[in-house]
Amino acid sequence: MSSSWRDVPMPPAVARLPRNSAGRPVPGNIAWYEADDDGAILVTRDDELGGHVTCPCTPGRGTPRFGEQCPMQQRLLMRQRRCGLCTQAITPLAQLVFVGESDAAYYLEPPLHPLCAAYALKVCPVLHAAGESIEVALTTSYTLAEDRITGVSADGALRRAVFPVGDPAAHHLAVLEFYLAFPHTPERLTAPTWLAQHAPKLLP
Ligand SMILES: [Zn+2]
Ligand SMILES: [Zn+2]
Numbered sequence: 073m074s075s076s077w078r079d080v081p082m083p084p085a086v087a088r089l090p091r092n093s094a095g096r097p098v099p100g101n102i103a104w105y106e107a108d109d110d111g112a113i114l115v116t117r118d119d120e121l122g123g124h125v126t127c128p129c130t131p132g133r134g135t136p137r138f139g140e141q142c143p144m145q146q147r148l149l150m151r152q153r154r155c156g157l158c159t160q161a162i163t164p165l166a167q168l169v170f171v172g173e174s175d176a177a178y179y180l181e182p183p184l185h186p187l188c189a190a191y192a193l194k195v196c197p198v199l200h201a202a203g204e205s206i207e208v209a210l211t212t213s214y215t216l217a218e219d220r221i222t223g224v225s226a227d228g229a230l231r232r233a234v235f236p237v238g239d240p241a242a243h244h245l246a247v248l249e250f251y252l253a254f255p256h257t258p259e260r261l262t263a264p265t266w267l268a269q270h271a272p273k274l275l276p
Contacts, residue, residue: 077096080191080274081274081275081276082191082274083158083188085155085158085185085188086157086191089159090132092135092136098132098136098138099157100145100154100155100158101142101145101146101149101157101182102131102136102137102138103129103137103140103142104130104134104142105129105136105137106129106134107134109128109129109134113125114126114128115247121248122242122247122248123244123246123248124143124247125221125247127143127145129144141250143250146181146250147251150182150183150250150251150253151216153168154182155183155184155185156181156182156183157184157189160185162183165212167186167210167212168186168211168214169184169208170184170208170211170253170258171189171192171193171206171207171208171263172206172207173205174205174260175207176207176209178217178253178254178255179253180219180253182253183214186272187272187274189208190272190274193206193208193266193271194267194274203264204262204264206262207261207263208261208262209255209258209259210259210260214255215253215254216254217234217235217236217237218236218237218239218252219234219251219252220232220233220242220247220249
């Protein structure tokens with residue numbers, strides 16, 4: 073890894089993102105907290121989604137919590153085929169990149185533009201530390217499923233289940249939090265191999 077994330081050139085759409093206090097661009101799927109936010113999970117209901125988790129955060133306001141996804145932003149990005157880093161649309165039929173563990177069947181993080189994936193892999197300390205155990209899945213399309221909260225166990229942990237999108241029973245039984253993306257016939261490479269041999273180059 074280069075000495076600092078500051079040395080890695082930002083794609084133009086990434087440079088326009090809101091920043092944290094250190095000046096680091098904050099990915100579009102990340103949750104923000106304002107001082108008066110107690111972190112409670114807010115649930116509402118409508119005809120389209122049934123019960124679902126909502127979120128009052130506004131990107132750029134307050135403090136971002138890296139590693140924690142905003143359910144509203146995550147669902148918007150997943151449904152609209154927009155990049156989880158820069159939030160811009162990914163052209164239909166264009167290649168997109170999911171980043172995760174080896175042979176992941178599905179992804180909880182939205183797809184990325186190849187250029188944005190290359191940037192994220194270079195600057196994210198968590199992804200960098202994981203090295204060869206992080207894989208990219210390259211594809212042009214994906215199917216969504218619903219990750220819903222079905223209840224709370226005695227120790228306070230949330231119970232979850234996966235449902236097809238739009239399952240009417242799920243609307244009543246469970247609360248939608250995130251979408252899961254299942255890539256179609258992905259080509260999988262370790263992140264270091266992809267970066268070294270195939271990823272688009274980040275230009276200053
Ligand atoms: Zn939010
Ligand atoms: Zn992007």
